[in-house]
Amino acid sequence: MVIQVRNTDQSWGVISIGIHWLVAIIVIGLFGLGLWMTSLSYYDAWYTQGPYVHKSIGVLLFALMVVRLLWRLVNTPTMPLPNHATWEKTVAHVVHLALYVLLFATMISGYLISTADGREIEVFHWFEVPAFTLGIEQQADIAGTIHFYLAVSLTSLVVLHAAGALKHHFLDKDDTLKRMLRTN
Amino acid sequence: MKKLFITAVIASSLFCANSVSADDYTIDTAHTSIQFKIAHLGYSWLYGRFNTFDGEFSYDEKNPAAAKVSVSIDTASVYSNHAERDKHLRGDDFLDVKKYPQATFVSTGFTDNGSGTGILQGNFTLHGVTKPLSIDVKQVGAGKDPWGGYRRGFEGTTRLALKDYDIDFDLGPASTEVELIINVEGIRK
Numbered sequence: 001m002v003i004q005v006r007n008t009d010q011s012w013g014v015i016s017i018g019i020h021w022l023v024a025i026i027v028i029g030l031f032g033l034g035l036w037m038t039s040l041s042y043y044d045a046w047y048t049q050g051p052y053v054h055k056s057i058g059v060l061l062f063a064l065m066v067v068r069l070l071w072r073l074v075n076t077p078t079m080p081l082p083n084h085a086t087w088e089k090t091v092a093h094v095v096h097l098a099l100y101v102l103l104f105a106t107m108i109s110g111y112l113i114s115t116a117d118g119r120e121i122e123v124f125h126w127f128e129v130p131a132f133t134l135g136i137e138q139q140a141d142i143a144g145t146i147h148f149y150l151a152v153s154l155t156s157l158v159v160l161h162a163a164g165a166l167k168h169h170f171l172d173k174d175d176t177l178k179r180m181l182r183t184n
Numbered sequence: 185m186k187k188l189f190i191t192a193v194i195a196s197s198l199f200c201a202n203s204v205s206a207d208d209y210t211i212d213t214a215h216t217s218i219q220f221k222i223a224h225l226g227y228s229w230l231y232g233r234f235n236t237f238d239g240e241f242s243y244d245e246k247n248p249a250a251a252k253v254s255v256s257i258d259t260a261s262v263y264s265n266h267a268e269r270d271k272h273l274r275g276d277d278f279l280d281v282k283k284y285p286q287a288t289f290v291s292t293g294f295t296d297n298g299s300g301t302g303i304l305q306g307n308f309t310l311h312g313v314t315k316p317l318s319i320d321v322k323q324v325g326a327g328k329d330p331w332g333g334y335r336r337g338f339e340g341t342t343r344l345a346l347k348d349y350d351i352d353f354d355l356g357p358a359s360t361e362v363e364l365i366i367n368v369e370g371i372r373k
Contacts, residue, residue: 116267
């Protein structure tokens with residue numbers, strides 16, 4: 001058996017599927033971690049560890065998303081299933097686009113919190129992301145507020161995206177979700 | 185009637201002369217700092233400051249007990265050389281600057297201990313709570329500056345408990361109190 005690496009117009013390849021689910025797990029995990037870590041008390045072991053892990057994974061997610069975009073550009077996009085209504089295709093397309101935009105916007109706003117005073121972001125004692133100083137007054141506060149609302153919007157869209165997939169799977173009984181779980 | 189008028193004029197001019205003799209000073213923000221110091225876990229001192237404030241004071245060398253001070257601090261200008269911490273300090277765990285954008289100190293009295301030292305009593309408003317606060321004050325110096333003005337400077341320190349001002353984020357047992365270190369230079373009006 002040959003593993004299908006690239007996408008075809010009928011099915012997703014293993015790289016697209018792998019990145020999709022990896023991003024899904026990371027995004028949901030970062031959202032939970034972000035909410036939880038900002039509620040911790042000062043003496044909690046995760047008070048400093050939480051943000052460190054959150055930022056490190058966030059930076060790696062950014063790199064993963066760049067790879068994902070590049071892979072998307074050099075691959076045939078898989079076509080929607082023929083049984084999907086036009087409005088479903090339109091909504092799905094808009095949500096996909098919004099997910100990409102919100103993902104990058106959320107990551108960039110997060111970066112702008114931590115780098116507001118010129119500090120680098122340390123990624124798992126592995127490498128550092130330099131700060132790009134904008135010199136905005138109270139940048140960390142402004143970026144923090146934006147980061148929160150973007151993350152909430154992103155997570156809401158994730159729920160909508162998942163609801164769409166489940167609708168196709170359980171109500172339409174088509175292959176939309178299955179195509180994202182296995183290659184042809 | 186005329187006599188009464190003259191008496192009134194003399195009296196008011198005397199009164200004016202009297203109030204002028206206690207010199208009024210505007211705080212020179214370029215040579216004034218409002219710093220704070222708090223223990224970090226009990227292992228080191230963290231220093232921070234408020235960058236934006238204004239105020240004035242009056243001081244009469246012949247009658248130091250009549251000294252008056254009022255200062256207003258922009259709480260959002262808190263700075264501790266770490267943007268993420270400053271964000272946290274501005275948030276509702278600490279200063280809640282959206283709700284309480286100003287902290288103020290208005291003096292109510294001054295106990296002169298001689299040789300330029302004394303205790304300044306006043307009401308300090310922080311985080312929406314007003315409490316009496318005494319500041320140990322020492323005059324650093326006073327005199328003409330090289331540009332035609334007259335200046336007077338003081339240093340002062342005081343301590344306050346965060347929970348007295350309803351700031352109850354737990355920073356640990358060593359960090360319940362903050363020391364304020366105030367250096368003020370006034371330019372005579």
